[in-house]
Amino acid sequence: MHDRYEPALFEQKWRDRWKEQDLFRTREEDGREKFYGLDFFPYPSGAGLSVGHCRNYIPTDVLCRMKYMQGFNVLHPMGFDAFGLPAENEAIKNKIHPAPMIDKYAGTYQRQMELIGISYDWSREFKSSDPSYYKWTQWIFKLLYDRGLAERKMIEVNWDPIDKTVLAAEEIIGGRAERSGALVEKKLIPQWIFKITNYAQQLIDDLDELDWPEGIKQQQRNWIGRSEGVEFEMKVVLPGAASGPDENGFEVIEKPHTFRVFTTRIDTIFGMTFCVLAPEHPLIAEIKKHSNDAKKAEIDEYQGKAKALSDIDRQAEGREKTGVDTGAHAINPATGKKVPIFIADYVMMGYGTGAIMAVPAHDQRDFDFAVKFGLDVVPVFKPDTAYLSENNTSEADYLADPKQFKKVFETKDGILVNSGEYSGMGYAEGSAAMAEWIVALGIGEKKVNYKLRDWLISRQRYWGCPIPIIYDKEGNPETVIDDLLPVELPDVDNYEPSDDGSSPLSRITDWVNTTTRDGALGHRETDTLGGFACSSWYFLRFCDPHNEQKAWDPERVKYWMPVDCYVGGAEHAVMHLLYARFWTKVLYDAGLVDVKEPFARLMNQGQVLAQTPYRQPKDGESLGVGEDGILVAFKDVPNYQPDELTYKWVRMSKSKGNVVTPDEAVEQFGADALRVYELFVAPFEQAVQWSNDGMQGAVRFLSRVFRLVSDMSTHWDESWKLSINATAMEGKAKDIRRITHKLIRKATEDIERFAFNTYISATMTAVNDYNDLLKSLGEPNPSERLALSEAIQSLVLVLSPAAPHTSDEIWEQLGGQDSTYHLDWPKFQAELAQDDTITMAIQVNGKLRDTLEMPADASQEAMQEAALSSERVKVHTEGKTVRKVIVIPGKLVNIVAN
RNA sequence: GCCCGGGUGGCGGAAUGGUAGACGCAGCGGACUUAAAAUCCGUUGACCGUACGGUCGUGUGGGUUCGAGUCCCACCCCGGGCACCA
Numbered sequence A: 001m002h003d004r005y006e007p008a009l010f011e012q013k014w015r016d017r018w019k020e021q022d023l024f025r026t027r028e029e030d031g032r033e034k035f036y037g038l039d040f041f042p043y044p045s046g047a048g049l050s051v052g053h054c055r056n057y058i059p060t061d062v063l064c065r066m067k068y069m070q071g072f073n074v075l076h077p078m079g080f081d082a083f084g085l086p087a088e089n090e091a092i093k094n095k096i097h098p099a100p101m102i103d104k105y106a107g108t109y110q111r112q113m114e115l116i117g118i119s120y121d122w123s124r125e126f127k128s129s130d131p132s133y134y135k136w137t138q139w140i141f142k143l144l145y146d147r148g149l150a151e152r153k154m155i156e157v158n159w160d161p162i163d164k165t166v167l168a169a170e171e172i173i174g175g176r177a178e179r180s181g182a183l184v185e186k187k188l189i190p191q192w193i194f195k196i197t198n199y200a201q202q203l204i205d206d207l208d209e210l211d212w213p214e215g216i217k218q219q220q221r222n223w224i225g226r227s228e229g230v231e232f233e234m235k236v237v238l239p240g241a242a243s244g245p246d247e248n249g250f251e252v253i254e255k256p257h258t259f260r261v262f263t264t265r266i267d268t269i270f271g272m273t274f275c276v277l278a279p280e281h282p283l284i285a286e287i288k289k290h291s292n293d294a295k296k297a298e299i300d301e302y303q304g305k306a307k308a309l310s311d312i313d314r315q316a317e318g319r320e321k322t323g324v325d326t327g328a329h330a331i332n333p334a335t336g337k338k339v340p341i342f343i344a345d346y347v348m349m350g351y352g353t354g355a356i357m358a359v360p361a362h363d364q365r366d367f368d369f370a371v372k373f374g375l376d377v378v379p380v381f382k383p384d385t386a387y388l389s390e391n392n393t394s395e396a397d398y399l400a401d402p403k404q405f406k407k408v409f410e411t412k413d414g415i416l417v418n419s420g421e422y423s424g425m426g427y428a429e430g431s432a433a434m435a436e437w438i439v440a441l442g443i444g445e446k447k448v449n450y451k452l453r454d455w456l457i458s459r460q461r462y463w464g465c466p467i468p469i470i471y472d473k474e475g476n477p478e479t480v481i482d483d484l485l486p487v488e489l490p491d492v493d494n495y496e497p498s499d500d501g502s503s504p505l506s507r508i509t510d511w512v513n514t515t516t517r518d519g520a521l522g523h524r525e526t527d528t529l530g531g532f533a534c535s536s537w538y539f540l541r542f543c544d545p546h547n548e549q550k551a552w553d554p555e556r557v558k559y560w561m562p563v564d565c566y567v568g569g570a571e572h573a574v575m576h577l578l579y580a581r582f583w584t585k586v587l588y589d590a591g592l593v594d595v596k597e598p599f600a601r602l603m604n605q606g607q608v609l610a611q612t613p614y615r616q617p618k619d620g621e622s623l624g625v626g627e628d629g630i631l632v633a634f635k636d637v638p639n640y641q642p643d644e645l646t647y648k649w650v651r652m653s654k655s656k657g658n659v660v661t662p663d664e665a666v667e668q669f670g671a672d673a674l675r676v677y678e679l680f681v682a683p684f685e686q687a688v689q690w691s692n693d694g695m696q697g698a699v700r701f702l703s704r705v706f707r708l709v710s711d712m713s714t715h716w717d718e719s720w721k722l723s724i725n726a727t728a729m730e731g732k733a734k735d736i737r738r739i740t741h742k743l744i745r746k747a748t749e750d751i752e753r754f755a756f757n758t759y760i761s762a763t764m765t766a767v768n769d770y771n772d773l774l775k776s777l778g779e780p781n782p783s784e785r786l787a788l789s790e791a792i793q794s795l796v797l798v799l800s801p802a803a804p805h806t807s808d809e810i811w812e813q814l815g816g817q818d819s820t821y822h823l824d825w826p827k828f829q830a831e832l833a834q835d836d837t838i839t840m841a842i843q844v845n846g847k848l849r850d851t852l853e854m855p856a857d858a859s860q861e862a863m864q865e866a867a868l869s870s871e872r873v874k875v876h877t878e879g880k881t882v883r884k885v886i887v888i889p890g891k892l893v894n895i896v897a898n
Numbered sequence B: 001g002c003c004c005g006g007g008u009g010g011c012g013g014a015a016u017g018g019u020a021g022a023c024g025c026a027g028c029g030g031a032c033u034u035a036a037a038a039u040c041c042g043u044u045g046a047c048c049g050u051a052c053g054g055u056c057g058u059g060u061g062g063g064u065u066c067g068a069g070u071c072c073c074a075c076c077c078c079g080g081g082c083a084c085c086a
Helices: A007-021 A051-069 A085-094 A098-115 A131-146 A196-209 A214-224 A266-271 A283-289 A293-308 A364-373 A385-390 A395-400 A427-441 A554-560 A576-589 A634-639 A662-668 A671-680 A692-715 A720-726 A731-752 A756-775 A782-799 A804-813 A860-868 A871-877
Strands: A034-039 A073-075 A150-160 A165-167 A185-194 A226-237 A257-263 A274-277 A324-331 A338-343 A355-358 A444-450 A469-471 A477-479 A513-515 A521-524 A565-568 A602-604 A608-615 A645-651 A837-844 A847-855 A882-888 A892-897
Touching (some): A034 A554, A051 A073, A051 A731, A098 A662, A131 A477, A196 A444, A196 A576, A257 A266, A257 A274, A257 A355, A283 A324, A293 A324, A385 A395, A692 A782
Antiparallel strands (some): A150 A185, A324 A338, A469 A477
């Protein structure tokens, strides 16, 4: 029997055996509950896995392994998100075709995942770039198309000049492309979009039932951005229009022009002193027709500037407000007064109606604009005392001149003033009454707006799923019939993107030219689907991955879905998770799946950080935005004095040069040590700081397990189960069983609640406790032998999900014939985990003064009496009167005295 | 600015309102060794005290409670997300 952990001696042997025996093939036996554990669909990068990625896979693996041992049918698949920009860019860089490259990279991922002992069922593996998979991605595209949820539109899109393709709104962060970092440009080209906005409300509502991190749900709610308000119409008085009869008594009646505004604060309508149109607003063209040349030129110039500005410039923080007075006016329906209409780029065409009513008294943006352009500010809410004291002013002073203060009074619970018959009402009452009035007037209605935009899905790139659309001579689209799916991606030599917004596929005339359904000449859609389409349904395909007739057998999906536990990084909070939810809802509405939500429980693992050297810039060097040091490569560290370098904890990444690969970690410490370390070192959701000392601790722990079992193995009785519960247990035997059942209880509960760090610490504690007990034990009697045997087996099984190689090796050495994966997860008996005695805490006035050993079932009276007769307690109650004694059975006594 | 997380020993971190610091790392002392490594045993929040013991202590300030790391209020700091969305 080994007495320490020497992974080189046995870990590979077990991995080979598991593979040989096809141990992790999905079990689909009747009469068992199912469990679907899934990791985010990874893109297999050429750099391979780091120990940071393992942080995702190991915990899911532990949970899946326990579930299997508990008797569940477990689906734990893995595949690869192979289509998309990262793969294509890397292939271009290496001047090779993406397909064989991806095959190679995926192979490396699989090898590394197997190396750390993850229990994936590889027989279900597929890549999103497999024609047998994307055939069905195309089929779902058709479904969306047929349901009116996929549309081709001429729209202004966000163009990434580095990756040479358009981007979805979700792929842009602060005006830059999330992936390439390029400043996005605007381009007007025809694009395919999915109408995810049709599902905005459902996507918000159904979040409530999900067991997801609250932060992720909140991020999705914010992204969808629901707001309730009122949309109403205002009459426009064009510049130069007569405002009443002329000197001859004639009134010039023009066709009245109107425009609509959306507001969430209809209660402030009496404070509207001007209106603002987005520079792209269609009404501006009408206004210009009535403007003099100078004004027209001024407006044109402003529109031109606004168009040229990138979003990042237009929305730059603290940017001063700009705008132009159009000379036109709107009639405020509340006051009947004419208010000027401005154009300004702080109003966006894409949201609401692209026009606003401006209430400068209670909206900071409108206020800033009003100050700059000298416009009226009319308060409609009485300021509260907090605002008055902050500005060191009085109510009368504020109401007389609100413009003197830099910050506006924004409120939702003030009292209305200057608001006609509504004055004196509060926010809620006023809003409701004024909304009703607008509706009754027939000029508007209540409306809900969402910030969510439709999902822009076409990409002008080669390496993606072809869109199954053919255009006829007139350019009318039709879908490719099912029998002709998949539309295969043609093999080409040159697939580099072009600058003009056309896809590389458009250059392949043989492929582009085809016939329509009725045999006429036609041409194919040459854009491809963005990668997020492919990952929006892969979890369904895993339920039935090799089905050639259908995307999936409904029975299989009905059995396995929803995913019970979905694990991956928080960076996909709104993109992948929102899209996949959307597709699932569409498929539900089409009757193809019977779940409305794909992922019942979601967990986000923390990152793995590595200590990374940085130095201060030298003369002539400058730091990038947000950086406070210059990265130093590890190989260059010896060239610096120690005090020149500062080490920071930074996420492991290739670009930082701080990656530790699982290959290195397994070579140096062992796969089980890596697993145990990553589980133990920090709570699951938290970042961990990679440390070789910590890894060494995991090695030490596993060695202690080997030694303990080796020490106990002479007492091993493999048939302990037959007689243990019929044998009376006293003294040490009872103590051993208590340790065992406490361990099983804690491990089972902790794995279930993703508390892997305390699960590992519980096994460490048990090992320590067994060790101590063993030392005080002479030659064991029969009941002690049984208790020790139970302890050995339970420890090995409880450890099996975390350290499967170790458990299987120990089990074999004990004479076991099978992998521990096939054994039943131990069940704890609550009464055996119960302590006989407790350490009772005695407090005087809430401060601990003494502890006493008491029987666990001591009566409250006995506890109180014991507490009061403690000498240490008496010291603190002397000369005082005991007012009250609080007894918490099994825990403590608190004596209140003064 | 808004929305989420989070602040506990030298470090990573434990603690259904009930003995703060489990478990591990690092440190210190010892055993084994010619020696070192490895391993094992002991010890380790701070301060006062020879000791029994005492005082303080979970970002800060208040509050609720017999009792608060945990609940409530205000604030400070760190990390993440969103941001001219009317």
